Amino acid sequence: xxxxxxxxxxxxxxxxxxxxxxxxxxxxxxxxxxxxxxxxxxxxxxxxxxxxxxxxxxxxxxxxxxxxxxxxxxxxxxxxxxxxxxxxxxxxxxxxxxxxxxxxxxxxxxxxxxxxxxxxxxxxxxxxxxxxxxxxxxxxxxxxxxxxxxxxxxxxxxxxxxxxxxxxxxxxxxxxxxxxxxxxxxxxxxxxxxxxxxxxxxxxxxxxxxxx
Amino acid sequence: xxxxxxxxxxxxxxxxxxxxxxxxxxxxxxxxxxxxxxxxxxxxxxxxxxxxxxxxxxxxxxxxxxxxxxxxxxxxxxxxxxxxxxxxxxxxxxxxxxxxxxxxxxxxxxxxxxxxxxxxxxxxxxxxxxxxxxxxxxxxxxxxxxxxxxxxxxxxxxxxxxxxxxxxxxxxxxxxxxxxxxxxxxxxxxxxxxxxxxxxxxxxxxxx
Amino acid sequence: xxxxxxxxxxxxxxxxxxxxxxxxxxxxxxxxxxxxxxxxxxxxxxxxxxxxxxxxxxxxxxxxxxxxxxxxxxxxxxxxxxxxxxxxxxxxxxxxxxxxxxxxxxxxxxxxxxxxxxxxxxxxxxxxxxxxxxxxxxxxxxxxxxxxxxxxxxxxxxxxxxxxxxxxxxxxxxxxxxxxxxxxxxxxxxxxxxxxxxxxxxxxxxxxxxxxxxxxxxxxxxxxxxxxxxxxxxxxxxxxxxxxxxxxxxxxxxxxxxxxxxxxxxxxxxxxx
Numbered sequence: 001x002x003x004x005x006x007x008x009x010x011x012x013x014x015x016x017x018x019x020x021x022x023x024x025x026x027x028x029x030x031x032x033x034x035x036x037x038x039x040x041x042x043x044x045x046x047x048x049x050x051x052x053x054x055x056x057x058x059x060x061x062x063x064x065x066x067x068x069x070x071x072x073x074x075x076x077x078x079x080x081x082x083x084x085x086x087x088x089x090x091x092x093x094x095x096x097x098x099x100x101x102x103x104x105x106x107x108x109x110x111x112x113x114x115x116x117x118x119x120x121x122x123x124x125x126x127x128x129x130x131x132x133x134x135x136x137x138x139x140x141x142x143x144x145x146x147x148x149x150x151x152x153x154x155x156x157x158x159x160x161x162x163x164x165x166x167x168x169x170x171x172x173x174x175x176x177x178x179x180x181x182x183x184x185x186x187x188x189x190x191x192x193x194x195x196x197x198x199x200x201x202x203x204x205x206x207x208x209x210x211x212x
Numbered sequence: 213x214x215x216x217x218x219x220x221x222x223x224x225x226x227x228x229x230x231x232x233x234x235x236x237x238x239x240x241x242x243x244x245x246x247x248x249x250x251x252x253x254x255x256x257x258x259x260x261x262x263x264x265x266x267x268x269x270x271x272x273x274x275x276x277x278x279x280x281x282x283x284x285x286x287x288x289x290x291x292x293x294x295x296x297x298x299x300x301x302x303x304x305x306x307x308x309x310x311x312x313x314x315x316x317x318x319x320x321x322x323x324x325x326x327x328x329x330x331x332x333x334x335x336x337x338x339x340x341x342x343x344x345x346x347x348x349x350x351x352x353x354x355x356x357x358x359x360x361x362x363x364x365x366x367x368x369x370x371x372x373x374x375x376x377x378x379x380x381x382x383x384x385x386x387x388x389x390x391x392x393x394x395x396x397x398x399x400x401x402x403x404x405x406x407x408x409x410x411x412x413x414x415x416x417x418x419x420x
Numbered sequence: 421x422x423x424x425x426x427x428x429x430x431x432x433x434x435x436x437x438x439x440x441x442x443x444x445x446x447x448x449x450x451x452x453x454x455x456x457x458x459x460x461x462x463x464x465x466x467x468x469x470x471x472x473x474x475x476x477x478x479x480x481x482x483x484x485x486x487x488x489x490x491x492x493x494x495x496x497x498x499x500x501x502x503x504x505x506x507x508x509x510x511x512x513x514x515x516x517x518x519x520x521x522x523x524x525x526x527x528x529x530x531x532x533x534x535x536x537x538x539x540x541x542x543x544x545x546x547x548x549x550x551x552x553x554x555x556x557x558x559x560x561x562x563x564x565x566x567x568x569x570x571x572x573x574x575x576x577x578x579x580x581x582x583x584x585x586x587x588x589x590x591x592x593x594x595x596x597x598x599x600x601x602x603x604x605x606x607x608x609x610x611x612x613x614x615x616x617x618x619x620x621x622x623x624x625x626x627x628x629x630x631x632x633x634x635x636x637x638x639x640x641x642x643x644x645x646x647x648x649x650x651x652x653x654x655x656x657x658x659x660x661x662x663x664x665x666x667x668x669x670x671x672x673x674x675x676x677x678x679x680x681x682x683x684x685x686x687x688x689x690x691x692x693x
Contacts, residue, residue, distance in 0.1 A: 010314060013319065014319070014322040017323050017326070018323075018326045020323075021323060021326035022326060022330075025436045034286055037283040037287045037290075038287070038289075038319065039319070039327070040266070041290025041291035041293075042293075042320045043320055044266050045295050046298070046520065048298070049294060049298025049305065050545075051546075052299075053303045053571065054545040054569060055256035055259075055546070057303070059249075059252060059256065059566070060253055060256070062567070063566075072253070075249070075254055078253075078254050079253055079254045079255075082254065082261055083257070086268075092214045095214070095417050098218070098416055099221040099222045099225075099416075099417070101254055101258075103229070104226075104248075106229075106404075106408045107228060107230050108229050108555060109405045110226075110405045110406060112606050112607065112611060113398045113606065114398060116605060116606050116609070117606070118395055118402070120634055121391050124635070138384050142384055142633075145384070145385055145387075145388025146392050146395075149389050149391075149392030150392045150395060153392065174392070177385065177386045177393070178353055178389070179352065179353040179356025179360070180356055180360050180382055180386040181623070181627070182360075183356065183358070184622045184623065184626050184643060186339070186357070186361055186622075187622040187643050188621050188622025188625075188643050189331040189332040189623075190335075190666070190670040190674075191490045191663065191667070192332060192486075193332035194644065195325060195488060195663075196322075198659060198666075233611075245556070245563055248552055248564070249563050249564075251552050255547075258548070304570075307523065308523050308524060308527035313523065316517075320485065320520075321485040321488065324517075325486060325488055333436045333439050336436075336673070336677055340430075340678065340681040354678070358675065361671045363456070363645075365453075365672060366454055371456075379458065383629055383632075386629060387632075390626060391633075394627075
């Protein structure tokens with residue numbers, strides 16, 4: 001793999017920073033701390049620039065200055081008063097814009113969360129149960145699993161007798177879910193490391209030729 | 213006015229959003245579209261607030277020469293460099309091939325990606341230290357995790373069986389478990405939203 | 421202190437070294453592992469394959485560099501497959517540091533296939549509050565995005581002529597890390613009935629099976645395995661396929677750690693008794 005000098009220098013910097021972070025595995029050290037603090041600043045700076053060019057300019061500057069839509073100053077003002085959070089005396093003013101956001105966000109959420117996360121999920125659990133093939137039996141397992149797991153989360157009645165048995169089946173079902181989640185989490189975490197290992201392999205290959 | 217008016221704003225805007233979902237009238241759509249538009253503008257300022265907060269914290273650490281203030285200088289240098297590079301070429305700065313994007317790609321990306329890759333080491337260590345077959349529940353969890361993990365490993369003749377089993381776990385018991393959790397999320401989110409709209413939950417307002 | 425007790429008090433750095441060796445071996449001595457294709461991954465592939473040239477797919481690149489390892493290969497393969505088939509893309513990036521991830525892919529892959537901004541693809545960029553942005557796009561893409569990422573008004577881009585909202589795209593493929601996924605299901609599918617497909621991180625994969633079963637989600641790529649399945653299906657073997665051999669060895673090592681940890685635990689307990 002041949003790379004130009006510019007890319008090689010950038011990649012060397014990236015590889016150095018990668019090792020700075022890995023050095024934390026041995027113990028905390030200044031190299032790790034430097035990289036850690038740089039990333040905070042760079043990340044904040046990057047985001048500020050994106051917010052400006054992708055946010056403020058098209059959403060506020062252009063409508064007000066270029067298109068003469070002066071009424072866009074109202075949300076601009078509501079946004080600006082968020083900054084009163086920094087003053088102990090005037091922090092309460094920021095509540096007006098926060099409350100506008102809270103009202104819209106929660107108002108939107110009420111019917112949609114109920115519809116998509118509760119009703120739709122419950123109706124999708126109403127599956128045909130039969131014993132002609134495995135599908136019908138698995139459907140039964142799904143229905144029992146969902147109901148029992150819900151019973152496990154129901155704390156208004158003591159988990160005793162039939163309720164207790166159902167709750168026990170519920171926690172078993174949940175444990176299978178958590179186990180699956182753990183197995184996939186291992187894959188996810190290892191993937192993150194794989195990316196860095198492949199990056200370092202490609203870097204060393206580009207600089208020193210093929211390793212083997 | 214300091215508390216009542218915000219509660220009233222939440223109530224009116226919240227109830228309006230609920231109603232417009234059920235009655236998609238033209239005039240409602242008009243207000244709905246403006247509400248979305250304006251919220252995004254407010255959001256931009258809210259996000260910038262966080263950035264200002266970070267800058268202020270770093271600057272005061274440097275001014276007070278607090279322990280580790282040198283590292284805060286690095287943060288400020290990173291921030292200032294990105295701001296300078298992000299603005300000096302106008303909006304062309306954020307296109308690929310600029311110095312600004314190089315810093316994103318060769319400084320920010322490797323550090324961020326490597327920081328998260330450390331989790332691979334931690335999860336291995338956690339698996340070694342605390343993944344114990346002590347109870348029935350822990351055994352169920354462990355066996356399931358092993359089946360899911362083994363699907364990535366070629367097991368010769370039993371690979372097919374293991375693939376089927378892993379797929380069955382994901383689509384039957386795991387699906388049932390996660391569905392119960394999502395139903396809980398849905399009920400919780402709806403209840404919290406209603407509490408906010410009716411002014412019962414007011415934590416978002418902070419203290420007087 | 422006997423052997424098992426010492427095993428239990430092993431310094432964590434030995435475990436780290438074990439992991440480091442495990443991931444290095446397949447890099448130095450590469451080998452291939454079989455990849456089994458799941459129906460949920462095939463559904464995403466077939467959706468792109470069945471989309472006709474000239475039609476539009478909405479590709480949401482909703483992740484930061486911390487999820488790049490798993491999600492970048494998916495986004496790259498889908499973008500290549502779409503461009504190679506003449507499918508047009510509307511691309512957004514609703515994660516905080518995601519715009520750079522999307523911009524890198526677009527600039528690289530559009531050059532490979534000689535695709536033009538505004539004609540073959542439109543890159544909308546970033547806006548805050550992903551939930552609200554997704555809802556607003558359901559009304560009109562121009563509400564949250566009056567201009568594209570580069571500052572060009574959407575109305576002046578030929579590709580956006582007559583394209584108003586989700587009704588004008590064949591479907592949405594969100595390559596997503598974090599709770600933005602929830603918003604796509606709840607708002608884009610729930611409110612606007614858009615067809616939604618996901619590529620998610622390994623950690624998130626198990627959580628989205630209920631939505632697959634209910635039909636709120638039509639396809640799912642889970643983590644690096646999902647990415648490798650997609651690479652295999654699209655015949656574009658790349659980083660994800662290469663990574664699967666490393667996954668295999670790393671998984672063996674983690675399983676070995678669990679087994680040894682349990683043996684050590686029970687044996688040291690037995691000795692104490």
